[in-house]
Amino acid sequence: MKCPQTILKTSTALALLGLSCANPGSPVKASHGASSGSSGATADIASADLKRAVDAVYPALVRIHVVFEEGRDGRMEKLRASGSGAIISKDGYIITNHHVAGRATRLICRLSNREEVDAELVGTDVLSDLAILKLDLSSRRNPNAPLPVAKFGDSDKLKIGDVVLAMGSPAGLSQSVTKGIVANTAMVMPNNLGGFVLDGERVGELVRWIGHDAVIYPGNSGGPLVNLKGEIIGVNEVGVGGLGGAIPSNLAQAVARELMAKGTVLRSWLGIEVQPLLKQMTKGKGVLVSGVLPESPAERAGIKPGDFITEVNGAPVQESRSVEDIPLFNRQTLGLPVDKPATLKGLRQDQPMTWQLATVSREPNEAKEAELKNWGLTVRDFTRLSALENHRKSKNGVLVDSIRSGGPCSESKPALKPEDIITRVNDTAIADTAALRRFTAGFTKDATEPKPVLVVFERDSQELMTVARVGPEVQEDKPARPAKAWLGAQTQVLTSELAEALGLEGKKGVRVTQVISDSAASKAGVKVGDVFLKLDGQVIPASTPADQELFDNLIREHKVSGEAELVGVRNGAPLSLTVKLARQPKPDSEQDEYKEELFEFKARDLSLNDRLEERLGAGDKGVRINSVQRAGWAALAGLNSGDILLAVGGQPVDSIASLKKAMAQLRGTKPRLVTFFVKRGIRTQYLELEPRW
Numbered sequence: 083m084k085c086p087q088t089i090l091k092t093s094t095a096l097a098l099l100g101l102s103c104a105n106p107g108s109p110v111k112a113s114h115g116a117s118s119g120s121s122g123a124t125a126d127i128a129s130a131d132l133k134r135a136v137d138a139v140y141p142a143l144v145r146i147h148v149v150f151e152e153g154r155d156g157r158m159e160k161l162r163a164s165g166s167g168a169i170i171s172k173d174g175y176i177i178t179n180h181h182v183a184g185r186a187t188r189l190i191c192r193l194s195n196r197e198e199v200d201a202e203l204v205g206t207d208v209l210s211d212l213a214i215l216k217l218d219l220s221s222r223r224n225p226n227a228p229l230p231v232a233k234f235g236d237s238d239k240l241k242i243g244d245v246v247l248a249m250g251s252p253a254g255l256s257q258s259v260t261k262g263i264v265a266n267t268a269m270v271m272p273n274n275l276g277g278f279v280l281d282g283e284r285v286g287e288l289v290r291w292i293g294h295d296a297v298i299y300p301g302n303s304g305g306p307l308v309n310l311k312g313e314i315i316g317v318n319e320v321g322v323g324g325l326g327g328a329i330p331s332n333l334a335q336a337v338a339r340e341l342m343a344k345g346t347v348l349r350s351w352l353g354i355e356v357q358p359l360l361k362q363m364t365k366g367k368g369v370l371v372s373g374v375l376p377e378s379p380a381e382r383a384g385i386k387p388g389d390f391i392t393e394v395n396g397a398p399v400q401e402s403r404s405v406e407d408i409p410l411f412n413r414q415t416l417g418l419p420v421d422k423p424a425t426l427k428g429l430r431q432d433q434p435m436t437w438q439l440a441t442v443s444r445e446p447n448e449a450k451e452a453e454l455k456n457w458g459l460t461v462r463d464f465t466r467l468s469a470l471e472n473h474r475k476s477k478n479g480v481l482v483d484s485i486r487s488g489g490p491c492s493e494s495k496p497a498l499k500p501e502d503i504i505t506r507v508n509d510t511a512i513a514d515t516a517a518l519r520r521f522t523a524g525f526t527k528d529a530t531e532p533k534p535v536l537v538v539f540e541r542d543s544q545e546l547m548t549v550a551r552v553g554p555e556v557q558e559d560k561p562a563r564p565a566k567a568w569l570g571a572q573t574q575v576l577t578s579e580l581a582e583a584l585g586l587e588g589k590k591g592v593r594v595t596q597v598i599s600d601s602a603a604s605k606a607g608v609k610v611g612d613v614f615l616k617l618d619g620q621v622i623p624a625s626t627p628a629d630q631e632l633f634d635n636l637i638r639e640h641k642v643s644g645e646a647e648l649v650g651v652r653n654g655a656p657l658s659l660t661v662k663l664a665r666q667p668k669p670d671s672e673q674d675e676y677k678e679e680l681f682e683f684k685a686r687d688l689s690l691n692d693r694l695e696e697r698l699g700a701g702d703k704g705v706r707i708n709s710v711q712r713a714g715w716a717a718l719a720g721l722n723s724g725d726i727l728l729a730v731g732g733q734p735v736d737s738i739a740s741l742k743k744a745m746a747q748l749r750g751t752k753p754r755l756v757t758f759f760v761k762r763g764i765r766t767q768y769l770e771l772e773p774r775w
Contacts, residue, residue, distance in 0.1 A: 131310045135247055136259055138312025141194050141230035142169040144176055145251035146201075146215070146304065149188035149718065149772055153451035153460030156486025159713030160187070166250030166257075166305030167191070167215065168232045168314060170338065174217030177338050178304030179319055180206045181280055183213045185450075188772045191217060194230070194257055205341035208283040208446065209349070209416075211319055212334055213304075214341040232306060235313025237330035240267050240292060248296035248318055248326060250305025262296030262326075268406045269293035269327055278320070282448030282468075285319075287412050291327030292316045298326040350418040351444035351466070353378020354385060356411060358402045368392035368399040368428060369411050375470055383437040386430070393427035394418070416444065451483045452515050455679070456522050456552050458489020459498070463514045472503065478513045479503045479540070490532065494550040498539065505545075506538035522552065529553040555677070567640040568666035570601020571608055573633055575624045576615075584613065584651075591615040591622045591650060592633045598690070600700065606661040613657075614650040637663065674738040675708065678745060680773055681756075682714025683707055683721060687738050696726065696761070703736035704728045704761065719771040721758060728766070729759040749775075 144167040151158040165182030169175070176191065183189060184206035191201045200221040206213040219225045244264045251257055269291040271278050278285045292307060298318055307316030307328040316328025340347045353375035359366040371389040374380045385391075392399050394414045400407055418424050418441050426437045449463040462468070464477035472481070482502040485491055491498040498504075504512055510521050525535060532553035539546055573592035574580075581589045594612045597603050614622060617636055624632045640646055640663055648659045673686040685705045692698070692706050704726040710717045727735050730744040731753070748756055752775040759768055 131245075132247075132261070135308055135310050135312040139168065139232045139247075139249060139306055139308045139314065140257065140259065142232035143167075143194050143249050143251070143257040143305065144169060144178075145192040145257060146176075146178055146182055147190040147192065148183055148186045150183075150185040151187055151774075152185065153453065153483050154713075156453075156458045156460060156484050156489050156492070157455070157711075158451070158453040158460065160715055160718045161713055162718060164251060164301055165303050166301065166318070168249075168306045169193075169217075169229055170232060170234070170314075171342075172229055172231055174201075174219055174229055175204070175338075175342055176201065176215040176217065177306075177314075177317060177334060178213050178215060179317065180208050180211045180213045181319075182304045183215055184208065184281070187774045189215060191215070192251075196256075197223060205345035205347075207337050207341060207347045208281045209285065209288050210329060210333060210337050210347075211280055211285050211289070212317065212329065212337045212341070214338055232308075232314050233312075234331045234335045235309055235311060235315045237292065237315045237332045240264055240309070240315055240330075242267060245310055246292075246294050246296055246315070247308040247310075248294070248298050248302060248305065248328075249308060250298070250302035250318060252299035252301040260297040262294050264292060264294050265325055266291075266293030269322070269325070270406050270409065271322070281450070282446060284447075286409065288409055288416065289319075289329055289333065290406060290409050291320065291322075292330055293322070293325045293327055295325055302326075348420050349416040349444040350420050350424070350441035351379070352415050352418075352424075352439060352441065353380040354391075354415065356391070356402070356408060358404055358407060359390075365432075366390055367401060369402040369408070375467075377470075379439040379442060380437075383426075383439045385426070385437055389428055389430050389435065391426055391428040393425075395424055395426075420444075454515075454518065454522065456490070456526055456554075457550065458486035458491050460484045461504070461515055461518070474503075478511070479505045480512055480515055480518050482539075490550040490552050491537075494537070494548040496546060496548050498537070498548065498550075499541070501541075503540040504537060505540060508536050526553045563669075563672065565642045566638040566666040567642050567644060567646075567663040568601070569603050569608075569634075569637050569646070569661060569663060570598040571603035572596035572598075573614075575627060575629050575632075576613060577627070578625060581625075585654065586613065586615075586651065589613075589615055590625045592624055596694075598694070602661050602664040606659050608648075608659060608661070609652065612650060612652050614648050616647075616649040618647050619649075638666070673706075676705075676738045676741055678716070680749075680775075681716045681745075681771060682711035683716040684709045685727060685738065685741060688726070692726075703734065705735055705738055705741055707760075715771050715773050716758075719758065719769040721760065721769055721771075722762065724762075726761040727758060728761055729757075731756055 146165045146167050148163045149160060151160055165178060167176040167178035170177050183203055186203050189201040191199050200218040201215045204214040204216050242264050246262055246264055248260045271286045302318050305318050306314040307318055309315045315331045317334045318326055318328045320327040337347055354371060355373035356369040357372040359370050368391045371385060371387055371391060373387055374385055397414060400410050402408060420441055420443045422441055424439045424441050428435050445465040447467045449465050451460045451462050453460050460483040462481045462483050464479060464481060469477045482498055482500055484500055485498060506512060507521055512518050532551035534549050535552050537548050537550055572595045574595050576591045576593055581587055591614050594608060594610055597608050597610055616622060622633055642665045644663055646661045646663055648661060650657045667690040670689045670691055673689050675684060675686045677684050685707050688704060688706055707721060707723055707725040707727060709723050710721050729735055731748060733744045735741045735744060756771040757768055
């Protein structure tokens with residue numbers, strides 16, 4: 083199953099293996115033990131070799147539980163997923179994929195001994211799709227207990243046909259091992275399958291995968307590919323057709339070292355785009371320059387499309403006759419020292435050429451999205467490349483990423499759209515997201531309701547204007563209904579069939595089906611089964627199902643605290659009661675409400691209908707959950723619309739007022755975990771919320 087990430091764009095023939103996403107509706111398919119993907123080809127492998135390999139790495143396997151965020155529909159949605167990893171140092175560093183943990187806000191690792199340990203994201207590298215985590219050893223049962231550690235092997239020594247083991251946690255299950263052989267040592271994305279884009283980066287620019295047929299499933303990404311010596315020789319990442327693809331260990335180890343040391347990977351950018359030599363270029367050398375980006379080091383150095391590059395800083399460039407060769411050249415240029423001079427050599431129309439360049443630091447292709455709640459938007463800053471792709475002379479402005487339906491910007495006329503670029507609000511130029519946040523903070527300070535703001539934005543080649551109303555949401559005014567009299571009993575119509583069955587043939591009226599405790603009816607002695615034929619001396623003209631509301635409407639015509647005379651039958655005997663009516667309780671729609679912005683749910687005080695529906699006694703307290711925003715913190719913890727919230731952080735919740743107080747206290751203390759105690763039907767349960775304060 084693919085994880086629903088808008089940031090991930092792959093072809094239908096390729097899928098990431100890493101994120102096994104929480105989805106209660108997905109079917110579970112049975113599996114029968116360890117698998118071999120090579121149809122008996124490895125049946126003669128000695129069990130001692132397999133045992134040695136498994137014993138060396140399996141204890142270091144980690145199942146990674148992730149809470150991550152992605153921008154969609156104008157907000158940062160929170161999602162759960164799971165992936166795999168391996169411990170690679172005795173102090174608790176773990177290697178996995180970027181697409182498993184690179185967007186994580188919460189990380190919990192389950193070790194092979196089933197111990198659950200907190201972890202933090204140390205660094206991530208989208209271009210290689212690798213990430214490094216570090217276990218919080220203080221959260222272990224025994225912080226001083228040694229950790230099992232897996233070691234890297236040399237992926238350059240792999241040969242087609244070598245036996246490999248894929249280890250990981252498919253579908254979030256316990257750790258597993260499958261067996262297969264190496265099918266390809268330099269697998270790349272075929273041209274006809276399109277690209278593999280992750281957070282704006284084309285992963286295939288750098289990585290040539292180890293293709294293998296050890297069985298792997300969603301949830302295996304980040305798990306190690308292991309040789310029979312018990313060494314990590316790859317990090318599983320993708321599935322292409324029936325093959326798995328693993329990032330070679332030599333690349334993974336180099337990236338891991340830099341992430342552990344610096345938290346990021348520094349690379350150079352030249353602004354050159356290359357491709358394999360054309361078939362007709364029988365005498366061509368190196369790689370073919372297909373494009374040179376504007377205002378890049380390559381453009382300033384005079385490199386042009388059609389040039390051949392044969393040497394980078396004295397190192398020869400492999401003759402590139404296929405797409406498999408291109409990542410090797412990219413590694414040469416990306417690995418150049420940042421902000422240092424570099425020398426490239428090549429050919430132009432068969433004439434030798436030398437180019438002197440000053441490298442610059444490579445920026446991500448696109449910036450990570452951020453949420454602007456007051457605007458109902460997620461937005462991105464511009465990077466060097468995204469500015470060029472949007473034909474901009476600078477990185478000033480904010481790129482609209484997604485829009486919340488019904489929010490300020492979707493309701494403006496004209497409405498903003500994804501890919502619009504906000505350049506000015508009122509008289510303030512907007513250079514980036516931080517500038518827009520500063521403006522918003524000042525503009526909405528002390529505001530009690532949304533205010534109009536003039537927005538200047540670019541769409542394609544046009545400069546447009548619109549007006550958005552930005553500020554705190556106005557609480558809906560709920561005027562109280564006029565006071566109405568109330569009996570406190572539920573009734574059914576005395577149909578002709580029912581009247582005949584009860585020996586009241588020809589009579590009209592109602593039969594009592596429920597008496598609400600402590601109500602006017604209860605105090606007057608009304609009982610279930612009583613039949614009322616007259617109200618204040620007048621026949622109650624109810625005789626068909628269409629008359630169901632008639633009796634209640636007659637009661638409501640009385641004054642609150644007034645009296646009503648009821649005449650009828652109880653167990654075949656005449657009945658006459660005088661009832662002092664009460665005020666009708668507030669309906670659901672008039673109960674006090676509360677919208678919790680951070681946890682993204684709405685709640686209201688309990689109504690009489692809630693108490694009847696849930697069979698609550700007079701002493702039972704709580705608040706009703708009205709709605710839960712999809713993919714918010716509350717939804718992530720399992721809070722459902724209709725739940726009755728009984729306590730927050732151990733503090734009882736008996737009203738909306740107490741809920742507001744409890745949430746205010748949480749904002750002051752900012753605990754890592756927040757516990758909700760809820761009633762759902764006849765059951766109660768505890769839910770753990772993991773907010774990012």
